[in-house]
Amino acid sequence: MSALSKHLVRLIALCLGIVLSVLVTGCASLPDDVERLPSHTLGDMHGATRLTTVAAASLPADDSVSGLRLLPDGGQALEARMALANAASRTIDAQYYQIANDASGREFLHALARAADRGVRVRLLIDDLHAAGEDDLLAGLAAGPNVEVRMFNPLAVRGRGVPSRVLLSLNEFARVNRRMHNKLFVVDNAFAISGGRNIGDAYFGRSQPANFIDMDILSAGKVEREQSAVFDAYWNSEHAFPIQSLVVKERPPQVARAQFDAWAQVGPDTMQPPMAERDPLGQSTVGAQLASGRIDLHLASVRVMADAPVKATQADTLVDGAVMAGNLELLQSARSDVLVTSPYFVPDTRMLDILQASTGKQVRVAVMTNSLATTDEPLVHFGYSRYRDALLDMGVALYEMMPGVDAMQAASSSHGSLGRLHAKLAVVDHRWLSIGSMNMDRRSAHSNTEMGLVIDSPELAGQVAMLLQREQMPRSYQLQRAGARQRLQWVAPTGTQPVVFSAEPSRNWRRQLGMSFTSLFVSEQLL
Template sequence: MRTIVRNKNSKSPLSLLRPLIILSAFSFGLNGPFADIGNPPDRYPFYSVSELAPQSLQSHSEESRDENQIQLLHSGIASLQKRIDLIRSAKKRISIEYFIWEKDTAGLLMFHELIKKAKEGVDVRIILDKSITIIEMDEFYAEAVAKYGIDLRHYHRALDPASAQYRTHRKILVVDGHEGITGGRNIGDDYFDLDEVYNFVDRDIYVKGKIAKAMEDSFDAFWNDPIVKKSKVLNTQPGSNRLFRDRRNRDRYRNHRQNALDKQRAEAAEWIESHAEMEEVASQVEKVARPILKSYPIAACPKLTYVTDRPGAHIGEGVRDEYKSDFRIFRKVLFDFIENKTRSDEEFIMASPYFMLNEQWQKSLSHVIGKKGVETSIYTNSLGSTDAFYVAANFYDKIYDWVDFGLKTYVHDSKYDSFYPVYSEDIEETRWGMHDKSQVFNDDSFFVGTYNIDNRSDLYNAEMGIFCEGSSVLAENLKEDIKHRIGKSYQIIGKEKAVDSEGNPADAYGNASDKQITIMKAFTLPARLFKPLM
């Protein structure tokens, strides 16, 4: 298969520090992380509940076959195929929103499918976050896809100090307001088991029915918010300072700037135009993905809740007392589920790539473990598997105390571990991290979405997710898959001590190299300082 791969190993010391630099640059005036969680949400489309009548479930009526349908997408390549299937099925409109869209095979394959639908007259709209640390599909790519009828816009300017902290971390693909996908995956090879260097074990959820319409309507709310704009290519006009008063200087600037813009414009156009080569890639992906996808059950969930944070947050809003109740809708619902749905006789399982507990999270888990007596587990990244050293520094700084408190802690070991079929043996040999954002509250209730257990998801980024209640079949399907992943991981049992699933001694750092350990320890002090912003 033809691949277009960025070198994920070539990270300079500056690139490792960049997230902390960005966090520190715009940290003034932000709302503190330890306030109350706010009032319950009650407004559509940021909060929507769809509940099936008991008789429709018992009779297997048309409603139960068409509403509240759920399919859990555990495999990356199968989840990519499901996206392709949805795009190909679109008749009127496709609405897409992502935090990351990479310039690689998966990114181009998605554009390939979208361009075909746009040529058929389907309305294609895309919102991408414009964070300075991750943006690849910038204004030049927006301009390139516009020629095919795709409207690509950006959420928050990359260097706007008022909004730099407040990103959209949402992941949405909705077709015709009736079917959609959300979950942990962005658009990129590493999310779909296609990267030749580093891949993620992740999870998505497919939904069909009224909840998909709520997802689309929340997309419209973001699309119509002033914070989402068409990014324009900068002009070549020089400034008004003394240097440009001389005509020759002005001409030199215009020529230099125009040449640079022409080069970037040509590179974007050339990359998009190469999408025709993706037809064979799509065929090869389907050969691997289709059997996996067919093995995943589709079932009706008796009660579905869709929740998302509101768009438009910035520093001016963040300092208001009402910020959490007005904008941070998702966290309120999540903590309500943890409080009210966990049970002392059933296990509460969390999966999150990052595990950094602010005061609200500490209170919640202390209550669930200490007072309710709920057996509670977290499955997360080890140092060896993570893509963020500064997060690992905070994790290992505090996790041993939580292990002593009774939190069962499992860390991914950075290996493939034969989770699901992948495209090639070479991909099996790459480094693997975990990127899953799921929680199982009890034997019939769970959540899948975009929310990480950290301050960025809890307080700053716009997040979203799907909560299902009343389906033991779907809850068991999710629990089994997480347990399968946990079975391949290491359990931390004490200070720098871990065991594998058979009780043999294992590396608590997940087989991290000496270099990785050195880098992480160097991050420990700055990571503590910047933890409220992580």
């Protein structure tokens, strides 16, 4: 049998398997009689806590502005969460797209359990898709005192890996396709951390061979209260199911909690590696500043953008969510320059029109995304690649992240060896900074729920632009057109003499053929 015949047989078998699985699982459904006791942010907690005292010392008496601090370093981003959780006295509200069952994920969950044991009210909301196989772990956490765990938009199929759960849930494709992509961590209604990072080793520089290059932001004051209101809306949504309503196996609470404690313990060999005392911005750790009684914060006006939970079931799949609409409005307001960073970049017609209008007004526009060598979503990169010529024609500067090796090795590498871009940022006119969970693609615009901040701060905007220009652009290919036929070239800034590639680094005919074939069956709305 030829290689082509083998592939055709596998494809036919896969299609038959999908049809069979849909027929077999067509009757699977979520529970109807789910009890969701509403709860809300505690607000005035009648007395200062350690964290509210630190927040008060770090903010002015004027309540019209908020305090903010960037968290560019992965190790310090995890340390900040752990330091806040360990200092919590009253409440912890955590909302994530993914909490991995690895060292970082278990360390995070164990910190929540310890806080609950001290009497802290813990509410944990997780999107259900990537929680495959974690029902017992999460139910064990929820079996302890003062803890509630809810799953957002869950699948009826439990106890399998992500591919199997998706395959066996295709009879409810709309549910599978709509995910809660928000990331938010609020402690004692005093400090919040939001941004692009999920909870897992790869987001905190603890994974091999690849880690995500990302950005979070610590906030306090008015913005934190608005973020808490967003959390409440999701927590009390009909799409949030208590984990106990989804777990088939019933166990006494003490048994479930004992098993959680055994799973969640982090041994000495998996603890966080040593961190530098200062991050790339020269900032000491959040824990060290908490111990001093004050956190260095930039004061700024902030607008909170958040999609409504109902986006998970809205009928119109082509309407931009509130976060995408807010970001496009920001880009449209540019007068001098725009710098966009997104790991997945698949522009729609409106975004292209805005970028075209901006460059037509002599606004400098640059977009940074992953290269084929560093992306963890090759099909999304293929979707983006269709727009490179058009973007260059309208004057947009394109940068694609190289792997963390030299340029010649990067050209032949099939995946990123050190850094994969994951930060979702936009800097406009050296003044405005957008940061959050939203990618600049169709999925974030129309299918996933997202959350973000638009910050009026030349200082923070300058910090982000400096980090990107100092740390990431020197590690990125810049695309250009050359020759009589104006073909794409990838220019690697190595030393005094750049290396120029006339073919896309890491692309080969097998990968190209596979992506071209798969794209025939996958709409850009799903990318």
